[in-house]
Amino acid sequence: MVRGKRIAVVVPAFNEADKIARTIRSVPGFVDHVLVVDDGSRDGTARQAIRSARRGLEVITHPANRGVGAAIATGYRRALELGADATAVMAGDAQMDPADLPRLLAPVLAGEADYAKGNRFAWPGCWRHMPVTRFVGNVVLSGLTRLACGYRVFDSQCGYTVASRSALVAIDPDAMFARYGYPNDLLGRLARAGIRVVDVPVRPVYGPGWRSGIRLTTVVYPILFLLARAFLLRVGARLVRRPPARVASVPAAPGPA
Secondary structure: OEOOEOEEEEEEEOOOOOOHHHHHHHOOOOOOEEEEEEEOOOOOHHHHHHHOOOOOEEEEEEOOOOOHHHHHHHHHHHHHHOOOOEEEEOOOOOOOOHHHHHHHHHHHHOOOOOEEEEEHHHOOOHHHHOOHHHHHHHHHHHHHHHHHHOOOOOOOOOOOEEEEHHHHHHHOHHHOOOOOOHHHHHHHHHHHOOOEEEEEEOOOOOOOOOOOOOOHHHHHHHHHHHHHHHHHHHHHHHHOOOOOOEEEEOOOOOOOO
């Protein structure tokens, strides 16, 4: 626990047998529940995760691949059942720095925000670490997401996040978009619920041999559709005088990149 609060970490994983044990070991010891959601992997990811035998580890398996959004939703539902006060998401490919987790948790546990979202662009020297295609794509999608959702988030596609219990109840994990594009859908849901969102600098991590599994055809239609829907729903919410979306920022961590 941290500050008397129960902490859960959801780890969505698909064919990450060679990385999942390292990811689980990296989760800080203060985390009460590590919820690995194996999304229909074919390489023994769940088996490797179970072998980690970490305190508080639970491995949940989808019989077939349903998408990263669906895997996170499964983890969120389980975290709510376990009574978690704050729930983080850390990818199963060891691409998120565990040293950033306390910084993401801090505003949520202090009651300053309900949802903390990692912002790799705010990390010193981000452009030196992030592949050019990923950098440009994220800049474009983040700009469109700001327009659609009303939040001044600067890294809409970053999956390193922490949500309060009240935020998860408000957005209803069962209604989340199942596949890539879930961050944009989730931000739209948070905005419509009036959830306080904070940007937190996190270190961009791209190891040797990194390659993206994202394809243009999997991005353009679903994300543009989700953003258009979020924009129309936000306009509708303003017409009925819903509370405006609020966002804050956390200063970048000192030190070298």
